Amino acid sequence: MTDVIVLGAGVVGLTSAVRLLEAGARVTVTTADEPSATVSALAAAVWYPTHTEGGPRVLERARRTYDELSVQASGGVPGVVPRPTRMLLRGPAATPWWAAAVPDFTAVPGEWRFTVPSVEMEVYLRWLADRVTALGGTIVTRRIARLADLAGEAPVLVNATGLGARTLADDPAVHPARGQIVVVANPGLVTSVRDEDHPEGMTYIHPRSGDVVLGGTFQPDYWDTTPDPATGAAILRRCVGLVPELAGAAVLRHAAGLRPARHGGARIEVDPVPLPGGTRVVHNYGHGGAGITLAWGYADEVADLVGRITRPA
Template sequence: MDSDRSKGDGNGGAGDGGVVVVGGGVVGLTTAIRLVERGLRVRLWSRDAVTETTSAVAGALWWPYRIEPAAEVGGWSLASLRVYEELAAEPAATGVRLVPGVHADTVLDGLGAWAKELGGLRQLAPDEVPGPYEVGLAARLPLIDMPVHLAWLRARFEELGGSFERRTVTGPGFAEAAAEARVVVDCTGLGARELASDSGLRPVRGQLVLVENPGVDSWFTAADAAADETTYFFPQPGRLVLGGTAQDGAEDLQPDPATAAAIVARCARIRPEIAGARILGHRVGLRPARAGGVRIEAEPLAGGGLLVHHYGHGGAGVTVAWGCADRAAELVCGA
């Protein structure tokens, strides 16, 4: 993952005040790493521990899902895929594994040009598709254990010379950060509704159920981008993650028992042994969707500083994280 890039040397590089990245999820961490790799002095401010961010709730399978703009997503996704393929060489440390599975209700010809860059995609015959689905696509993709991965990202950032700080930014605006750095990078996800006064942001609620794995070693998804119910399961170390929901505009962070029961039932239609699996816990997260898609753009700050916005990744922040981080870093370093 470009590990031979220069370590931050404390000399700034984006100006005497260096850079403050606000937001400690996967988008903020990857952006901070790319900046410190370029030799900048970088501080990352996060309200929460990295394992308590929205990113920690993610499944998290690499696949472009519920994200715009379509013209950019393919390139961002492929750039991120190459990084995950490298990180999969050390799964215990990085949390990244390459795992086989099936995307039901998916046709290869219906995907974007990015799919032609993937090796191993195979259209399945109808009798090969699990459950009540007639079409499906087999693939071997990065599956990421997010608590482990987020902890690795933070450690990597600090190893390169970055500074991680638990700080809460109130808004609107980023005056507090701008007072301490010439460049501020806004990776606040749904928080940018207030901090960046962006009314185009909205939550898409995702609920998951964690169960003991009854022997499932491959992933499965059936996710209609227009539906608020999805069906998927991801085998992670020590658990099987069952999903899910995509409830546009919902903000309730409490797990709903009826929704959880429906998730288990849907997954059990694909793998019946899931029905009897012992429940380990429930998770709810709010995906930061945005009208117009991901926002990566710069605007001037008073006094000659720069604010780079980098948010709105919807349900695919993990999938595009590294590609988007490269773009945000270009805006910072062009300042």
């Protein structure tokens, strides 16, 4: 017997499943793709609210995720480390709204400096999937055509399908924001560098244990996941310009992925219309370029929403 089906095994689905299992629910995760084949697996992935609206609710979710990932880093969860970061500024800049979630945020002339959790997603998604099964959950590989295909299989369905929600939830506000990256061997870097306003395009350099993720692009409504060679060359050029130690670093791979963006921001709410048979749907999708940055905060919110359905006051 399943209390909750979580549809989706990217970072949003798996963190939601972990929180629901910790709250005592019996959970089945259903996913079209292995976690390693999701957009989440491709992410850079550092805590940083890129292209995300601010506001108290998002700040709270971002702060919760920052705190959770920091605790996980201290506890030795694989793939999670605190990463010193330099954000280069091209002109005067007001303190960003998200600085309130970052304990060591400092502004110095020409840049912001701060430490944020950085996550190696292949390793971390494996850890999350293992955590789901260790807590008694099940992960099933199955692609569904409509949410109603799962009607009646559990009292609650959490829709964490990212870009898939465009059709599954019939939500035209969901759209891709393509991101292209280049992964190179790490010449010994430990500090992340970002230049969001680089005149030739957003630029970031995120060192990991054995490689460095270089980016990037943010291309709304581009659906093509084939890496473009000219874009890859331009990313390399910009990154070497900012961090000359990268010159000559071996290129390990080029990749592109589609961030699940949504006009109006992420959708986290109980659908007012139940599926046939009464299954209630809790949506958790549309996190755009900040899915890792917000995942644990929204997983807490999903667990609250599901609790209100299954244990009404």
